[in-house]
Amino acid sequence: MANILIYGDSNSHGTKPLKVLGAFDRYGEADRWPDVMAAALGPGHGVICEGLPGRTTVHHDPVDGGNRNGAEVLPAVLLSHLPLDLVIVMLGTNDLKPRFATSAFDIGKSVERLLRETRTLLPDVAMMAVAPAPVRETGVLTEAFAGAEARQVGLADHIRGAAERIGAGFVDAGAHVAISDVDGVHWEAEAHRRFGAVMAEAVTGLVDIAVPKAAGRLPAPDPSAPEPPVTLAMEVPRDWVDYNGHMNEAHYLRAFSDATDQMLDWARMDAACVAAGHSVFTVETHIRHLGEVDIGDRIEVRTRVLEGGGKKLHVWHEMCVGDQLCATGEQLLLHMDMATRRSALPREDVGDWLGAAYAAHAGLPAPDGLGRFVGQR
Structure with missing residues (x-):
């Protein structure tokens, strides 16, 4: 039994790509990566998704408001879901908005701050940092993320470095999924399903989880061999x-x-x-x-x-x-x-x-x- 908390933004929440500004919709459980991961891990494990659309790492949003500063509410979120075995942080996309005037280096340091605060509150918990998939300036969110493509260069490496300094696991989402062409920020359902499977494998290396499959206990035989294996x-x-x-x-x-x-x-x-x-x-x-x-x-x-x-x-x-x-x-x-x-x-x-x-x-x-x-x- 493992209790896993995912601390993220709209791409953990399961927000669908936006075709009209402000017209938000959300995928069902079968198409949200945290739920896909939970299904792959099997029953008995608690996967809690704290995904807030627009959440940043450490910034108050002067435009959208809504308590989106991830560092400010992190302690309350962590303590409200105890006991925890693993905390996954996947933030940084919204920091790329021009209103925050930040850099890939600063976003990496901000993720490191979240990991350090988690370690201070929960010394024994396992942690993982996930670098978000690179955004594209397209669709109805083009102006909201103006200049983001240039600012995000090197972001995955900076978050990887933060994870290594803290002793946390690391996954680069951009190595497995691509952003939707519809709005350049959110994921298509197929990407959610693929990433949920990737994360199910990744977390088993950090906490004691027995994935409900044989996982190659015996060498694979030739299926065309006549002798039953x-x-x-x-x-x-x-x-x-x-x-x-x-x-x-x-x-x-x-x-x-x-x-x-x-x-x-x-x-x-x-x-x-x-x-x-x-x-x-x-x-x-x-x-x-x-x-x-x-x-x-x-x-x-x-x-x-x-x-x-x-x-x-x-x-x-x-x-x-x-x-x-x-x-x-x-x-x-x-x-x-x-x-x-x-x-x-x-x-x-x-x-x-x-x-x-x-x-x-x-x-x-x-x-x-x-x-x-x-x-x-």
């Missing part, structure tokens, strides 16, 4: 015990679920893919217990693709201890479009990998027990 190999831990000294039945499902995740990870259905809206839902599982598995035994699961490449993913798991078959697991999953919450074709590269595995395994004899139900004789 090993998708899980581990020693049964002590805390999986039941009252007979066996592996508890609940952990058979966990093992088979991890094996499915490993295969999906090989197929590139990773955290970034899920954050972009491509996932799977399990609709049916059947487990048979055929032999004893004791605590300390080394189990190995091999997984065969019975149907793959399309909307359905049908897999067959076999769990062995040595040469003994101890359990089988049959699972049916559906690929989902997370925006519509309806079944859909997988992303092309995912479908190609699973389709190749399906073709490779199709010539194998039907496994014993396929399609069984409870009580079948």
Whole structure:
């Protein structure tokens, strides 16, 4: 469990690119990078977004007002959301407005001030500074950001330096996303989704977060190989015990679920893919217990693709201890479009990998027990 606070401006708030000055609109949760990041990290983590449109690092806004001085309200924001494990600061875009007459160097130093104040209040919290994506002088915000393209030169490097001096993590948003051509300041939905996936990976390096995917535990096999690959190999831990000294039945499902995740990870259905809206839902599982598995035994699961490449993913798991078959697991999953919450074709590269595995395994004899139900004789 990790509690993460994002302290930002309109591009954390999810403000859509402006076509008419003053006509503000906001993306839904599926298209705001903090929410995309939260979805990729999985349940159990608290992601709090304090994104205020127009927020600066340390400046009062003499034109728009609205308590937009980030340094002034930072202490109250931090203390109101305790406990926190990670604070992400993504500010600096609004400092580029000509009304503040500042430079890239000064913006970097202002971000450093926010990081130092955070460290003073919360000595043990992890921190990350995000350099905003470069703006462009175009659209209805051209005059509001007049001269910003010249003033922002070197900004990412200055913020990187601030992060290094404080001992904070750093991400350069401009290395991953580009500003919308509509207004030169805000992001399109696709950029939000991409950046949310980037940030999900970045934060796992700063705080103890287990992203809910296999994350390449085993080397990826050739999907066209006819032999079903090993998708899980581990020693049964002590805390999986039941009252007979066996592996508890609940952990058979966990093992088979991890094996499915490993295969999906090989197929590139990773955290970034899920954050972009491509996932799977399990609709049916059947487990048979055929032999004893004791605590300390080394189990190995091999997984065969019975149907793959399309909307359905049908897999067959076999769990062995040595040469003994101890359990089988049959699972049916559906690929989902997370925006519509309806079944859909997988992303092309995912479908190609699973389709190749399906073709490779199709010539194998039907496994014993396929399609069984409870009580079948």
